[in-house]
Amino acid sequence: MMLKPVYRVPHPLAGNKVQLTVFDRAAIDTYVPIAFAYPAPAPSNEALKEGLLRAIAPYPHLLGRFAVDGHGRRFLHLNNEGVLVIEVDVPADLADVLATGGGMTPVVAGFYPTVPEESVGAALLQVKLSRYRCGGLLLGVISHHHIADGTAASSFYCAWAAAVREGKDFDVPSPFIDRAATAVPRSTPKLVFDHRSIEFKRSSSQAHAVLPMEKIKNITVHFPAEFIAELKSRVGARCSTFQCLLAHVWKKVTAARGLSPDEFTRVRVAINCRGRASPPVPMDFFGNMVLWAFPRLQVRDLLGLSYGAVVGGIHEAVARIDGEYIQSYVDFGGVADANGEELAATATVGTMLCPDIEVDSWLGFTAHQLDFGTGPPSAFLPWLPVEGMMVFVPSRTAKGSVDLFMALAEDHVAAFNEIRYSLD
Structure with a gap:
């Protein structure tokens, strides 16, 4: 109906x-x-x-x-x-x-x-x-x-x-x-960054393969609060739960994929731009206002660096998505509109991001906010249609714990499961 x-x-x-x-x-x-x-x-x-x-x-x-x-x-x-x-x-x-x-x-x-x-x-x-x-x-x-x-x-x-x-x-x-208020270009657009290759079109060398949907497996990993505390202690500096878990999963997924040490891997980190824009956009804005940070490392460095070093690289990449970057992106959109240019997202259903990954965080929401009057949900079941895509969600089973929902190529699942809790 x-x-x-x-x-x-x-x-x-x-x-x-x-x-x-x-x-x-x-x-x-x-x-x-x-x-x-x-x-x-x-x-x-x-x-x-x-x-x-x-x-x-x-x-x-x-x-x-x-x-x-x-x-x-x-x-x-x-x-x-x-x-x-x-x-x-x-x-x-x-x-x-x-x-x-x-x-x-x-x-x-x-x-x-x-x-x-x-x-x-x-x-x-x-x-x-x-x-x-x-x-x-x-x-x-x-x-x-x-x-x-x-x-x-x-x-x-x-x-x-x-x-x-x-x-x-x-x-x-x-x-x-x-x-419209979230994307107002300057009267004289100032494109400081190459948004065409960052957020939209990719060169042929960056193009990702397409994987049949039956070859993409959605898996769930539970990270207990004690495991997260140990991760943070290994970082050796103040860091968020999101950043330390991302560093860990990036390392383990890269190892499970068996990538060449000379290859580069990057993370597409979703950034909520509402509070980062200048002027800020109200946090209750209903629509899209996400851009991405792209921490990038050579495989040998990612696997060899300490957790602290990897977290530092993630933090630096995220910090670059500031008011100037967001306004440059809005100006880019204004120029594209003025030229009648059609812009399309780079990822499509079935895309294989390997050697890269993409991550979002819903750690700001809890299961209790989804209580319709008879208690919070007993299970949360997203579907991720792009290989290498993942999302962190607060666990409903234990306070301070986090559940990871992730899509991986089926050939890499067994290897990842073997090392997903390893801190070596």
């Missing part, structure tokens, strides 16, 4: 045709699937749908549709066409399904709505409510990445959970949704 909120007065942006920003176009052009498992007693479908209608009213972009203008460029039409919700009953117990659903198996693929082959005209947010005979629920969601980055999408899911948990009296906060 298609759900549409009924506005007492039209939304201020109702009917607008919104151009995608240069941040939107840098995001991978696909739907992002994610699922949350809720054991019985789980919230009812009716409560979830009523809460969804209340929560989504301040988010008109999720209710719109992609369309194409006369120049063949995609834009977002805020036409309130609604959200697709699918309801199914599953003759199985949730615990049994989760026990056999590790990795991107056909079972896990069924947790989400089917990703549309063509996004133009399709619902940009789609929900699947799978109710199991035990009373458990799998809440599967796909949303298009050109509408929101991970920070924005997570904020919406938290608002939805609060709307269900708190009931009809809950006042859903309105996010900052002025997309």
Whole structure:
């Protein structure tokens, strides 16, 4: 069914045709699937749908549709066409399904709505409510990445959970949704950095292979708080949980891939630019505002350097994504628009990033923020469609622990699992 909120007065942006920003176009052009498992007693479908209608009213972009203008460029039409919700009953117990659903198996693929082959005209947010005979629920969601980055999408899911948990009296906060305000080029553009080769087109020497989806395995690694504390002690200086874990996983993935010592490997580190822009953009901005830092090392150096040295390299690369870099990128987008140039993200579904990796962090969110009123989810099930892509998430099983979700080529999984906890 298609759900549409009924506005007492039209939304201020109702009917607008919104151009995608240069941040939107840098995001991978696909739907992002994610699922949350809720054991019985789980919230009812009716409560979830009523809460969804209340929560989504301040988010008109999720209710719109992609369309194409006369120049063949995609834009977002805020036409309130609604959200697709699918309801199914599953003759199985949730615990049994989760026990056999590790990795991107056909079972896990069924947790989400089917990703549309063509996004133009399709619902940009789609929900699947799978109710199991035990009373458990799998809440599967796909949303298009050109509408929101991970920070924005997570904020919406938290608002939805609060709307269900708190009931009809809950006042859903309105996010900052002025997309145009996040990408205002200078009157005289100043392109300080080579964004065409950094964020968009690659040279032939940088091109990555494409791997059949069945050869890409999604795996999960749990890092206990004690392991993280030991990692930080080896760094020998103050560092974040994200940076020390990234240094460790970068080392281990590189070793598992068996790369040549002379080869170079880099990490594409997602950076939330909201607070780094000048002037800053409100942290509740709903849309895309991510750029990437690219720490890069030769394989022999990465494997031979101390944890402290690798963390230092990551920190330096991240620090370079500052207000000047962000404004240069916005200016680049303005020049491309003025020239009628189409910009497309470099990564596509099935891309093999090896010898590189890409990482995002959702460590700022907790499972308790996704409590719909019957408790937080018992499992979090993302799907990563690009080999070498990974995300760090707070573990719901133990305070201070972290779960890593990662996509690896199947030929490298066994070797990685053998050394993933090694600190040698």
